[in-house]
Amino acid sequence: MNSHPSVVVQAAALGSHSVVPLLAPAVITPLRPVRAGRVVVAGGGRDLLWSPQQIAAALGARTSGQLVHELLHGGARGADRAIGRAARQLGWPVGVLPADWRRHGRAAGPIRNRELLELAVSRAVALTSAAAPVAVLVVAFPGGAGTASLVQQARRMAASSPVPIAVAQISQAPAVP
Template sequence: MRVLVTGGRNYSDRGHVFETLSKIHSETPVTELIHGAASGADSLCGEWARANGVKETSVPAEWSKHGRSAGPKRNRKMLELEPDLLVSFPGGAGTRHMTSIAERAHVRVFFASQE
């Protein structure tokens, strides 16, 4: 299963990321993990992929080329990779945008909220 992840740049709960992704992986093996190459949630998810031998695809935003529109352009580019699932960790506007466009594209979304 191809999993796309999104979450905040300041998100730092490594335990929650590892627990969430490991549970998903145990139910349906993750064959590829796609993220936006940002600090925070993306970085932690990439760390999980490397620790578990899962193919990691990072899609960094091209801020110098696109300015303020770089984040949304990157999000659309990640969605074009046709993920089976979006895992949404806590975050801000960029996370909400990624979640919104994934839902509109009929990608299954799992909200990895913390209780």
């Protein structure tokens, strides 16, 4: 009987299995580097008139140079779409989760906000490791009741979240050269 440990390796293309003895201690190298970072949820009012440079500067300042795994927004006209464009300019992956106004009526905005936060938390949990924790950052640009709902729900959810949730409220556009 072989006293060396072995591992079962599945050949991806063939679907077959082979037992491969490990003659030396196994060193497992991740396929992609594990990095701490953030999943960002961002929103603001429909009448936000900031330039893409101002939005990108505000997002960059709030993330403090940390890796952004994804930015999620609600896809509404105004701030949401402008935030999505700025995030793409920064090279960040962007996800959009629009409100279902036909199905939920006036409750659609708060329901969408909750779903955005739940999605962000689940993505952060999936990306988190002991060596590289991933947090959720909610960035609230100037807005109205919908933005206030996002902030309120994020603060409430933070108390029971498996990952940290921080809220950054932005009141003024940053000066951009």
